[in-house]
Amino acid sequence: MKILVLIKQVPDMEKVKFDSEKGVIDRKSAGTEINPFDLNALEAAVQIKEKVGGEVIALTMGPPTAESALKEAISRGADNGILVSDRVFGGSDTKATSATLSAAIKKFGEFDLVIAGEKTVDGDTGQVGPETAEMLEVPHVSFVTEIIEIEEKSITLVSEIWEGSYLKKMMYPGLITVTKSINAPRLPSFKMKMQAKKAQLISYSLEDLNGFLAEVDTGFKGSPTKVKKIVVPEDTLRECKIFRDGFDKAIEDLYSVMNEKNLLN
Amino acid sequence: MEYKGILVFAEHNDGIIHKITYELLNKAKELCKTKEMSVYAAVFGEIETDINELFYRGADKVFCVKDNEFNMPDEMIYTENFYNVIKIAKPEIVLIGATTFGRSIAPRLAAKLKTGLTADCTELKIDADGKLVQIRPAFSDNILAHIKTDTLPQMATIRYKEFEESKSDENRTGEIIEIKAVNLAEKVVEIIRKISSKEIDISEAEVVVSGGRGIKNPDDFKMLEELALLMGGVVGASRAVVDDGYISKDHQVGYSGNRVKPKLYIACGISGAAQHIAGMKESDTIIAINNDPSAQIFNYADIGIVADMYEIVPQMISYLNSKGGLK
Ligand SMILES: Cc1cc2nc3c(=O)[nH]c(=O)nc-3n(C[C@H](O)[C@H](O)[C@H](O)COP(=O)(O)OP(=O)(O)OC[C@H]3O[C@@H](n4cnc5c(N)ncnc54)[C@H](O)[C@@H]3O)c2cc1C
Ligand SMILES: Nc1ncnc2c1ncn2[C@@H]1O[C@H](COP(=O)(O)O)[C@@H](O)[C@H]1O
Numbered sequence: 065m066k067i068l069v070l071i072k073q074v075p076d077m078e079k080v081k082f083d084s085e086k087g088v089i090d091r092k093s094a095g096t097e098i099n100p101f102d103l104n105a106l107e108a109a110v111q112i113k114e115k116v117g118g119e120v121i122a123l124t125m126g127p128p129t130a131e132s133a134l135k136e137a138i139s140r141g142a143d144n145g146i147l148v149s150d151r152v153f154g155g156s157d158t159k160a161t162s163a164t165l166s167a168a169i170k171k172f173g174e175f176d177l178v179i180a181g182e183k184t185v186d187g188d189t190g191q192v193g194p195e196t197a198e199m200l201e202v203p204h205v206s207f208v209t210e211i212i213e214i215e216e217k218s219i220t221l222v223s224e225i226w227e228g229s230y231l232k233k234m235m236y237p238g239l240i241t242v243t244k245s246i247n248a249p250r251l252p253s254f255k256m257k258m259q260a261k262k263a264q265l266i267s268y269s270l271e272d273l274n275g276f277l278a279e280v281d282t283g284f285k286g287s288p289t290k291v292k293k294i295v296v297p298e299d300t301l302r303e304c305k306i307f308r309d310g311f312d313k314a315i316e317d318l319y320s321v322m323n324e325k326n327l328l329n
Numbered sequence: 330m331e332y333k334g335i336l337v338f339a340e341h342n343d344g345i346i347h348k349i350t351y352e353l354l355n356k357a358k359e360l361c362k363t364k365e366m367s368v369y370a371a372v373f374g375e376i377e378t379d380i381n382e383l384f385y386r387g388a389d390k391v392f393c394v395k396d397n398e399f400n401m402p403d404e405m406i407y408t409e410n411f412y413n414v415i416k417i418a419k420p421e422i423v424l425i426g427a428t429t430f431g432r433s434i435a436p437r438l439a440a441k442l443k444t445g446l447t448a449d450c451t452e453l454k455i456d457a458d459g460k461l462v463q464i465r466p467a468f469s470d471n472i473l474a475h476i477k478t479d480t481l482p483q484m485a486t487i488r489y490k491e492f493e494e495s496k497s498d499e500n501r502t503g504e505i506i507e508i509k510a511v512n513l514a515e516k517v518v519e520i521i522r523k524i525s526s527k528e529i530d531i532s533e534a535e536v537v538v539s540g541g542r543g544i545k546n547p548d549d550f551k552m553l554e555e556l557a558l559l560m561g562g563v564v565g566a567s568r569a570v571v572d573d574g575y576i577s578k579d580h581q582v583g584y585s586g587n588r589v590k591p592k593l594y595i596a597c598g599i600s601g602a603a604q605h606i607a608g609m610k611e612s613d614t615i616i617a618i619n620n621d622p623s624a625q626i627f628n629y630a631d632i633g634i635v636a637d638m639y640e641i642v643p644q645m646i647s648y649l650n651s652k653g654g655l656k
Binding site: 078087089157162185186189193199202203204205220222223226233234235243244287290291292295297301303306307308311312314316319322328 | 342401408428430433436437440441443446447448449462463471472474475478521522524527530536559562568571572592610614615616627628631633634636640641644648649
């Protein structure tokens with residue numbers, strides 16, 4: 065099985081600062097990490113490899129510094145990583161990102177499965193997976209919560225969609241997006257960390273993708289959605305009436321709220 | 330080729346129209362006040378409700394593609410046929426509910442149309458230039474981005490329960506356009522069967538009583554359930570306890586779970602991590618019970634009770650029982 069895992073390096077959301085006056089994100093205010101949902105994608109791929117054999121390649125589009133995310137992916141079980149990086153890729157929306165990722169996948173060659181996370185914590189769209197599948201002209205199954213069986217020509221999975229869960233069988237090649245509940249990602253091991261240090265990553269620039277990707281479809285130019293304005297809403301804190309004792313009064317207050325809202329008969 | 334009008338995806342599940350459809354029709358009508366446009370709806374498969382309901386709710390034209398294949402959530406078949414409808418209808422705006430299914434087909438469809446797509450919008454406006462302004466939270470709900478699309482159609486998925494539903498006006502009529510289903514044969518994904526329906530849909534509940542790590546034993550959720558039932562509500566949970574297997578994921582509230590907007594939200598033993606807050610901060614009234622006075626959750630609550638939930642919850646239950654308040 066040849067499996068590509070789409071991973072993105074994102075700012076650490078616990079620490080990143082937002083300037084509500086200027087409406088900007090201070091990306092320098094926090095370190096980076098692999099998008100938490102993509103760790104589940106990676107773990108799913110590594111588990112498939114452990115079961116049926118094969119190869120897991122982590123793929124990311126990002127600045128040169130995203131190399132560290134690929135190394136981390138290797139330390140968590142990937143065999144190698146591909147960095148798709150070029151100045152012109154800056155400012156990509158989901159369409160341009162998907163165009164670039166699908167071009168890199170085509171350049172890399174045949175594959176059985178692409179696995180993406182449900183969404184990123186920064187872009188926050190969940191669009192790149194299905195858009196990439198369409199551009200690769202392969203099927204996709206979203207919100208996969210369980211992998212049931214890995215057969216020779218297909219994979220059987222549980223997809224949580226339409227207010228229920230469905231058992232689906234997808235032919236290869238295809239793409240799946242996984243939810244957080246599919247697994248618990250393993251931690252990097254010391255041995256794997258050493259291996260990651262030595263890894264020879266693959267890297268593609270726009271020029272390397274010649275024949276698969278046109279410059280007009282990349283970066284800011286290739287992005288039809290344009291952010292016109294960013295507003296950082298003030299955190300809407302509420303004025304909390306705190307009870308440290310006298311809980312009978314608290315419960316009476318609660319009761320009157322319920323009455324007001326007609327929640328009781 | 331000129332693109333005109335707003336097309337709304339009339340999502341249904343097993344024939345039952347999703348209420349987001351009526352919310353989108355309402356918003357579409359409202360946008361027509363700024364710019365003259367027709368409102369279209371696209372329905373795939375048979376719906377239980379009379380098709381005319383879509384006219385009553387605001388559509389001027391309904392595009393229908395009938396086939397049994399649409400009774401299953403098959404993204405590939407939906408995309409092909411939706412694409413076909415768009416080629417015929419040529420709308421300038423396409424609105425799709427940000428349900429799980431909507432979020433799975435919309436990107437595939439946008440890629441096929443080679444157009445832009447804005448995810449998970451919470452507000453829409455028409456700008457002075459007649460273009461659609463799509464407003465959406467990003468960065469884990471920390472910012473609101475105003476986005477415009479250069480290409481046509483301008484596509485967006487919209488969060489459920491952001492807009493009011495349109496009222497049904499039986500005097501409205503419209504035109505039904507039937508379109509033949511296409512490409513049903515090429516099956517690369519087989520939907521073997523539906524395994525289960527969601528245990529509960531907590532996003533519809535008027536009262537949610539949630540438990541977090543403050544819960545010491547899975548069985549103790551019964552206590553929260555008892556309290557919730559007294560108000561006709563349901564039980565929610567933080568991810569921490571869902572991950573620990575205390576309760577199913579259908580109950581999870583937050584960024585990677587369900588967004589809820591009940592009249593009353595009671596958080597018991599929940600610290601108030603940003604990812605949890607993202608899923609419940611729009612509740613009408615929020616009550617927090619936590620024995621740590623410095624817990625973040627108190628910043629987002631209207632009433633805060635600094636105490637052991639194991640003392641307070643039973644007290645609440647007996648108080649409500651004494652008032653005889655079973656719904
Ligand atoms: C990408 C990502 C997505 C996430 N998505 C979600 C999500 O959708 N939903 C979600 O909830 N979380 C989500 N999280 C996790 C989130 O960051 C927190 O870890 C989680 O919400 C914490 O749950 P908790 O409040 O139950 O537990 P804790 O943070 O451990 O808090 C437990 C609280 O209970 C109180 N307590 C303990 N005993 C008692 C008692 N007897 N009586 C009263 N109070 C008591 C403690 O004082 C404490 O404040 C996500 C995280 C990431 C990284
Ligand atoms: N720049 C990128 N490089 C590689 N994979 C990405 C990138 N952006 C998004 N993805 C993948 O697409 C998924 C959805 O991302 P998004 O549409 O940004 O929410 C992520 O979980 C990743 O698996």
